[in-house]
Amino acid sequence: MENILEVNNINKSFGTHTVLEDVSFKINPGEIIGLVGRNGSGKTTLMKCILGLISIDAGEILFNDSSEYYKNKDLMDQIGYLLDCKLFENLSAYENIKIQEWYKGKRYKKEKEKAIIEDILNLVDLKNDNKKVKAYSFGMKQRLGLALALLGNTRLLILDEPFVGLDPVGIQIIRNFIIKMSKERNMAILISSHQLSEIEGICERYLFISDKRIKAYAYDERRKVIIYTKTQIPEEIKSIIQEKNVTNRVISFWFEEKVFNDVIKCLVTHNVIIKDIKLSKMSLDKLFKEE
Ligand SMILES: Nc1ncnc2c1ncn2[C@@H]1O[C@H](COP(=O)(O)OP(=O)(O)OP(=O)(O)O)[C@@H](O)[C@H]1O
Known part of the structure; x- marks a missing residue:
């Protein structure tokens, strides 16, 4: 897929204070990307660089394959943004x-x-x-x-902390709006937040800014299944899932349709009584805290 935005090895400092160092990433049309980082990590600075509001010290930014996009009215008309919004x-x-x-x-x-x-x-x-x-x-x-x-022919929407100060209903309205714009208008959307929970689940990828650099993560949709039983788990289960994931009364494995069905079949065949089944997603919050 052709990229709509390409950020290649950019650096940005304010005087002797370096905020961004060797930052690179790409955004495809229709993609929703979360830009996450602690307060002061450089999210707004990066967005302002993309919008051509402040200059970069090294590297290049391409929008629609052009590095001169910020001088071109038609191209700038394709970039919408919510950043320090001033209203009459x-x-x-x-x-x-x-x-x-x-x-x-x-x-x-x-x-x-x-x-x-x-x-x-x-x-x-x-x-x-x-x-x-x-x-x-x-x-x-x-x-x-x-x-x-x-307004205009927006193909890239840049939203700086759009959820700040909103109540849960307001957050949901904006989350739904973001999903709708990306799906119906194939808009690429870059949203920043220091609250991962606000954007979790709506982004295809996350960019974490930490210590001037960016780390990119795809959202891991894997779900872990944990089955608790009341009675002994049969040895046969170890032909379906790894031994280390089986104890006397607990089985855990990453969800895959076939594995899940084989495990259940095996338990039913051996008259095992299931006490509880839990499904858990990998927590991005945990990942964020580890940064
Ligand atoms: N015009 C400027 N002159 C000097 N320093 C600046 C300027 N703009 C930003 N900074 C500094 O750059 C760093 C990154 O600021 P930035 O606003 O990009 O962070 P942020 O991740 O958006 O933070 P927040 O989540 O609090 O909005 C901060 O240390 C800030 O003080």
Whole structure:
């Protein structure tokens, strides 16, 4: 698959303080990538480098195969972002979007403009009413920020800590929105968070920033099965799973359909009474804490 964004060996320092060192990764269209790191690890700095808001000291960043993308209006129009979102508090959501469209040099006939703006407001679950933004809740403002990031022909969406300050319902709304954008519009999405739990489960891959560098992890969907029994486990089970994973009354193994079925069949054949079955996923949080 062709990459939409390629970050190759970049370095970034502020004076003598090096924040990013030899950072490289790629993002494919439609992929959701989580950028995780502790406070001050360099997530926002990396996003600002990608957006061309600050310069890099070494390496290169390619968007759509171009290293000069940040000078090209059409290419920049394909990158949406939510980062330090500034809203006009005394205007409505509709007017905020309209101003941004104008700022981007987009003028439409009145009817078309209305249809476009209402469409975007719908996407983020906001109404076209006259309510001023200053009367919005934090979550509504965050959703309006997302709407602004979607103006233009967005193919890469960069979201810096989009969940900060939201309640669990607000977090769920934005998580659903991210999944929808990636699926329906094939948008590549880079989301930063210092709370892994907020983005766990929606990302295909995770980039951990730690000590100026990036480590990439694919989400491990393997599930571990643990079966607890009330009665003795037969020796035959060791022909299905490794001996070290069998004790008197506990069996554990990585879930695979065939292995799982063979184990259950063996237990039933030997009239073993099952007390409990647990399925557990590898915890990314554990991985994060080990960084
Ligand atoms: N303009 C700047 N001038 C000097 N230092 C800066 C500047 N911007 C960021 N830094 C420093 O770079 C480091 C990384 O900051 P950055 O904001 O990228 O971290 P972050 O991972 O986004 O943190 P947080 O999770 O707290 O938002 C910090 O030590 C910060 O003080």
